[in-house]
Amino acid sequence: MDVRARLTSAAVRAAHVLVVEAPGGWRERFAAERAAAARGWTPAASPADADVLVVCGAPGDDLAALLDRVWDQLPGPRARAQVRSPTGAGQALAEAAALLADERHQRRDARERRQEPAPLHGDMDHGGTDHGGMDHGDMAPAGIPLASGGPDRDGLEMDVLHLSLGPVLPSWPAGLVLDVALQGDVVVSAEARHVGGPTAEGHHGLEPPERAAYRVDGVARLLDLAGWPDAASRARRTRDVLLDGDSATGHRLLVGLRSRVGRSRLLRWQLRGLGPPGRPDVHDRLLRALARAVDDLGRDAGDPGDGTSEDGGAGPDGLASATVGLELAAVRLVVAAADLDRLPTRREVVGG
Amino acid sequence: MADVSVVSPAWAPAAALLVLGGAWGAAALDGVLSGRSTGLPGRASSRRPVDEVARLMRQRRRTTVRADGLLWRVGGAAMLVAALLMVVVVPLGSWAVADLAVGVVWFNTMDVVVWAAVWLAGWGANSAHSLVGGYRFLAQALAYELPLMFALTAPPVAAGSLRVADIAAAQDGLWFAVWMPVAFGVYCIGVVAFSVWGPFAPAAGADIAGGVLAELSGVDRLLVLVGRYALLVAGAAFAVPMFLGGGSGPLLPAWTWVLVKTALLAAALVAVRRRVPAVRPDRFVEAGWVVLLPLVLLQVLVVAVIAVGRG
Numbered sequence: 008m009d010v011r012a013r014l015t016s017a018a019v020r021a022a023h024v025l026v027v028e029a030p031g032g033w034r035e036r037f038a039a040e041r042a043a044a045a046r047g048w049t050p051a052a053s054p055a056d057a058d059v060l061v062v063c064g065a066p067g068d069d070l071a072a073l074l075d076r077v078w079d080q081l082p083g084p085r086a087r088a089q090v091r092s093p094t095g096a097g098q099a100l101a102e103a104a105a106l107l108a109d110e111r112h113q114r115r116d117a118r119e120r121r122q123e124p125a126p127l128h129g130d131m132d133h134g135g136t137d138h139g140g141m142d143h144g145d146m147a148p149a150g151i152p153l154a155s156g157g158p159d160r161d162g163l164e165m166d167v168l169h170l171s172l173g174p175v176l177p178s179w180p181a182g183l184v185l186d187v188a189l190q191g192d193v194v195v196s197a198e199a200r201h202v203g204g205p206t207a208e209g210h211h212g213l214e215p216p217e218r219a220a221y222r223v224d225g226v227a228r229l230l231d232l233a234g235w236p237d238a239a240s241r242a243r244r245t246r247d248v249l250l251d252g253d254s255a256t257g258h259r260l261l262v263g264l265r266s267r268v269g270r271s272r273l274l275r276w277q278l279r280g281l282g283p284p285g286r287p288d289v290h291d292r293l294l295r296a297l298a299r300a301v302d303d304l305g306r307d308a309g310d311p312g313d314g315t316s317e318d319g320g321a322g323p324d325g326l327a328s329a330t331v332g333l334e335l336a337a338v339r340l341v342v343a344a345a346d347l348d349r350l351p352t353r354r355e356v357v358g359g
Numbered sequence: 360m361a362d363v364s365v366v367s368p369a370w371a372p373a374a375a376l377l378v379l380g381g382a383w384g385a386a387a388l389d390g391v392l393s394g395r396s397t398g399l400p401g402r403a404s405s406r407r408p409v410d411e412v413a414r415l416m417r418q419r420r421r422t423t424v425r426a427d428g429l430l431w432r433v434g435g436a437a438m439l440v441a442a443l444l445m446v447v448v449v450p451l452g453s454w455a456v457a458d459l460a461v462g463v464v465w466f467n468t469m470d471v472v473v474w475a476a477v478w479l480a481g482w483g484a485n486s487a488h489s490l491v492g493g494y495r496f497l498a499q500a501l502a503y504e505l506p507l508m509f510a511l512t513a514p515p516v517a518a519g520s521l522r523v524a525d526i527a528a529a530q531d532g533l534w535f536a537v538w539m540p541v542a543f544g545v546y547c548i549g550v551v552a553f554s555v556w557g558p559f560a561p562a563a564g565a566d567i568a569g570g571v572l573a574e575l576s577g578v579d580r581l582l583v584l585v586g587r588y589a590l591l592v593a594g595a596a597f598a599v600p601m602f603l604g605g606g607s608g609p610l611l612p613a614w615t616w617v618l619v620k621t622a623l624l625a626a627a628l629v630a631v632r633r634r635v636p637a638v639r640p641d642r643f644v645e646a647g648w649v650v651l652l653p654l655v656l657l658q659v660l661v662v663a664v665i666a667v668g669r670g
Contacts, residue, residue, distance in 0.1 A: 018417040020403075021410035047399050052569035053488070055421060055576045058414070082421040082576035117419070170487050177565055192491045232566045234558070234637020240396040273558070274636045335491055336639050339566040 018084075019108045023049045024100075025057035025081075027074060027175050030182035030203045032064015037224060038096035039063050039088075041247050044240075046100060052177055054080035059103045061088045067204030070174060070182065077175050079121060084113040157190065160332070165190045172338070174202050178228035180346045185327060185338075192335045199327040216257065218350065219303035220249035222296050223261065225347040229293055230268070232339045233277060238268060249304075258304045265297040282341050283329045289344040296347040363524040366454045374456050375443050381592035381621065382585055383408055385629050392633050415581040423484050423574050431483020435579050437476035438586030445469045445593040448523050452606045452614030455524065462523035463515050466597055467508060473553045473590065474500050477562060477571055480583060484574035492570020496562035498640035499552055502647030503559070507549030509655045513542035513662045514601045523597075527605025536602035541658040543602045545651055550594030550628060554587055557632030561639055595625035 024043045028036040039061050043050070051057035054077050062074060078087060086106040088099040106112060159165040172185040182203035188196045213221065227242035245264055249257040268274065278290035287295065326345055330338045386408040394404025422428065448455065448462035459465050474497065481493020515521050517539070518529035526535075536543040552559035555571075563570045575583060599605060599620045606613025608620075638646075 014413045014417065017406075017410040017413035019414075021407065021414040023414075044397055044399075047403050052565050053573045055574045056569055056572065056580070058418070080421075082419045084417060084419075168487060176568060189487070192494065230636070232564075234561060234564055234566075235635070236565075237393065237396045237633040238636070240393070240398075244396075244398055271636065273638065277636060277639055277642060334641065336561065336564065336566050336641075 015108050015110065019058075019104055020047060021049070022046075022058040022104070022107060023051035023056050024059045024061055025051040025054060025077070025175070025177075026061045026063060027066075027077070028181040029062065029064035029066035029070055030201070032090075032181065033221070033224075034093045035063035035090040035096065036181075037220070037246065037250060038093035039090045039100070040243065042096040042100045044243070045097075046104070048100075050177060054175075055082060057081050058084065058107060059086050059088060059100075061090060061099070061103070063090045064181075065091065065204075067202065070203035073174065073202065083117055083120070085116070157188075157195070159190045159195070160193070167195065178231050178339070178343060180342065183342075185330065185342070187330070187338075189335075194330050194333055194335070194338055197327040197330045197338075213350065215303045216249050216252060216254055219257070219261070219300040220246045221350065222300040222303070222347070223249065223264075225343070226264075226268075226293060226296050226300075229289070229340065229343045229347065232336075232343050233274060235271075235274065238264070241267075254304055258301070261297070261301055261304065265294075265301060268297060269294060278340065281333075281337050282344060289340050292344040292347050363450050363453055363455045363458050365458045366456060368456070370454075371447070371456050374446055374451075377451075377618075378443055378446055378589050378592055378596075379585070381596075381625060382588035384622065385588045385591055385625055386411070386584075388626055388629050389632065392630060396633070411584075412581065415577055415584075418577040418580075420577040420579055421574070423486055426485045426574075427483040429483075430479045432579065434476050434479025434481075434483055435575065435583045436586070437479070438473060439582060439589050440586075441469045441472040441476060442586060442589035442593040444472075445590075446596050449593075449596045449617075450524050450527065450600060450605065451617050452612060454614070458524065459522070461521045463511055463521045463526070463601075466523075467511055470507070470549070470553050471504070474504075476586075477555060480575075481562070481571040486574050488567040488569070488573045489571055491567050492562045492564070492573065495564075495567075495570065495640050496555065499559060499562065499643060502640065502644040503549050503552040503651075506545045506647055506651040506655045507553075509652070509659055510542040510545040510549065511601075513539050513655075513659050516659065516662050517666050519666070523600045524605075527600035527607075530604045530607070534602060534604040536598075539602075539658055539662055541654050542662070543598070545655045545658075546598060546602065547624075547628065548651070550591065550598070551631060554590040554594060554628075556587060556591055556628070558635045558638045559643070560632075561637050564637060591628055592621070592625050595628060596621045598624055 024039075026036055026039050026043070040050070043061070048059070054060075058081070060074070060078055060081060066074060078085075084107055086103040088103040090096045090099045155167055156164045157167040168189045170187055170189055172187060173179045173183050174181070182201045184200050184202055186198045186200070187194045223242050223246040227239045227246065230236075230239035230242060241260070242264055245257060245260040248260060251257075275290055278293065279288060281289040282292075326342060329341055329345070333341060387405050390404045390407030391401060393399075394401065394407070445466055447457045448459055448465050450458075457465075477496040478493040481489045481491075481496065484490075514526045514529075514535045517535060518526040520526060520529075548559075551557055555562050561570070563572045567573065572580060572583060596617075599617050603620045603624070606616045608616035611619070
């Protein structure tokens with residue numbers, strides 16, 4: 008039995024966490040990511056990869072319903088944690104770890120849960136489309152309608168697949184859902200909506216170190232999407248140091264990060280020219296966010312302006328149209344880069 | 360003709376164990392290197408592979424709606440199988456599991472098998488992200504495969520043989536890596552690319568929720584991850600007789616040198632992941648055809664002229 012216990016504790020040490028941020032829950036997400044890293048836990052890229060589902064902030068009813076479906080997709084043994092305040096993150100994760108190690112609980116959970124993948128909602132990306140109960144006959148195996156055809160950008164007929172990006176997707180803006188029609192992996196049309204309720208941010212403006220930390224977090228997410236996890240982890244550590252209020256160390260790390268990112272020619276080659284024409288591209292926005300973060304620390308002046316977006320405000324509709332014609336990798340980078348220009352003050356509420 | 364004694368097939372499991380050991384080492388090294396950037400202490404990060412294996416063995420397998428189960432599992436296992444079949448033609452000092460007259464072609468065949476393996480792993484799950492990952496790998500393969508094939512022809516041209524042991528023996532005094540650096544560089548790019556590793560991992564990228572890995576859990580996931588490290592190690596092992604002088608070296612016996620060189624090259628390939636961002640397939644295709652392919656063709660031309668000149 009000792010071997011079994013040791014294997015269990017090894018497995019729990021290496022747990023992968025799927026962190027989901029409800030709109031407005033960014034402070035909780037920072038704390039949860041940090042607490043997870045301190046335990047040596049790894050961020051999960053998808054529900055299949057996850058042992059622990061961590062929900063940060065207060066999800067609205069619609070997001071909560073989606074999260075239940077995501078929860079169904081965790082292979083198990085699994086644990087769910089709710090982080091309602093930044094200070095509660097460590098405790099919430101400790102409880103999740105205990106639950107994950109609890110063999111009896113896990114066995115009961117395995118017996119009681121659904122044994123087959125849920126029809127139609129078999130993976131998270133079909134979350135938005137609901138054709139349940141309709142009889143599509145052979146045209147809809149397992150309730151999923153077959154892809155229909157449409158002319159592609161070369162005027163040829165090509166299958167169109169409807170897919171919802173978000174809201175549960177790593178490095179994706181909280182609460183955003185982008186309903187896209189894909190031909191191959193190229194987006195031919197897109198529509199943005201929000202789930203998870205309004206972002207209740209009561210006050211304007213963040214203190215400079217926190218603002219810098221917020222920007223650096225956006226940089227970390229963009230670097231993750233650009234496939235550079237090493238630089239992304241360094242950015243996250245810089246973020247945590249800044250949140251601790253250690254501005255001197257934070258400044259040093261930030262300047263190091265900025266020069267490392269700025270020096271990478273490969274990164275420039277990958278990010279150059281991405282985004283709407285005539286506007287700063289993804290690489291420009293990345294460097295600009297880092298420069299602004301450095302500026303935030305350099306001066307003690309307060310708010311850099313009172314807009315939600317410092318770039319003149321491309322709202323969700325502008326964002327959706329900016330993704331048309333791009334392939335998925337570029338869409339992810341463009342969305343993450345647009346998010347870099349947003350500060351969490353006065354975030355507008357769209358849809359609901 | 361260089362002398363290689365073909366060992367009894369009963370030794371094949373030992374060769375497989377060596378590859379798995381190498382894969383283990385590669386995973387441990389990656390754990391340590393990534394621990395340095397996340398701030399995890401050294402001991403915790405070096406036992407990472409043990410913990411990860413325990414986690415995946417404990418995790419349940421899962422399936423998706425209307426998954427193509429058979430092809431999905433075949434794809435997942437085929438990466439490891441291809442890696443193991445690659446190393447059978449690599450001589451360990453004076454022993455080899457197989458001594459084929461067309462050993463180089465055999466290796467090339469196995470690396471093309473990886474195309475099918477990764478694509479099937481993406482296809483089988485019946486999930487959009489997974490499928491996008493599979494197709495991304497095909498786009499990437501279009502970019503690296505031809506340069507890799509030509510890079511693989513350079514050493515046989517110089518050695519006048521497709522037999523791996525002959526190629527190793529032909530590097531008496533001067534390694535092929537030294538006087539055909541372009542071929543060696545392109546070969547290394549090819550190895551990293553067919554291992555879906557580091558800069559060439561967009562098929563399993565975070566931006567598509569893990570791509571071909573998106574729906575895998577438990578042992579199925581473990582098999583793919585082990586296969587990926589095994590491919591990296593097998594690629595490094597094959598580079599030793601092709602470019603790095605085989606078992607030649609001072610003091611130590613030949614088989615030790617093969618292992619040492621393999622370990623060093625594999626470590627370098629593992630470390631690449633920390634240094635560079637991902638190269639998206641759509642941009643890599645351009646570089647592969649416009650830059651790498653002409654360069655490596657030029658390299659083969661130079662090698663051929665020298666080989667003819669030497670008579």
